[in-house]
Amino acid sequence: MMTEPEELVKKIVAGDAEAFRNLIAAYQRLVSHIVFRMVNNEADREDLCQEVFVKVYQNLSSFHFESKISTWIAKIAYNTCLNYLKKKKVLLFDDLAGKSESLEKSFCSYDAADSAALATDLTARLQKEIETLPAQYRAILTLYHLDEMSYSEISEILDMPAGTVKSYLFRARKILKERLSAKYPVEELWP
Helix, strand or coil: CCCHHHHHHHHHHCCCHHHHHHHHHHHHHHHHHHHHHHCCCHHHHHHHHHHHHHHHHHHHHHCCCCCCHHHHHHHHHHHHHHHHHHHHCCCCHHHHCCCHHHHHHHHHCCCHHHHHHCCCCHHHHHHHHHHCCCHHHHHHHHHHHHCCCCHHHHHHHHCCCHHHHHHHHHHHHHHHHHHHHHHCCHHHHCC
């Protein structure tokens, strides 16, 4: 007996357009989370989401359910974003090798004039800091916290060991905590 995702894929491969619309509806949030966290350029986000689903459609016949379909689609979204970021020469985690300490110090510098301009809402502050993280950190935070994926699922999507995923998640959280603590009094962050 076929599972629901298997039936959906079979229908799409057979040319059922409604089934593909259902697949898009089911996984649009996941793709958007990845694209919107990794790509800061608002003008390109929608195009990248569409590109992801075009790639999904083009490669669906080669999907053999060796992983969850959500993991497979998320991997396509992640790789599409990485390719985009590499073309645009955006800072990736790998680019930080040897520079991470000085980079973290520069991000933690505090300017009183900047603090007055920052939003008072913790969510806005957190979002602003997340956007300054390297793309891989943003992707891991999103997949883990928003999409509630396991380390092994994230590991498969990002094609890195689960231990590395855990380490990157830990580092991303640590950087966020340090940056927020350096910029805001504790009572403003955690009332």
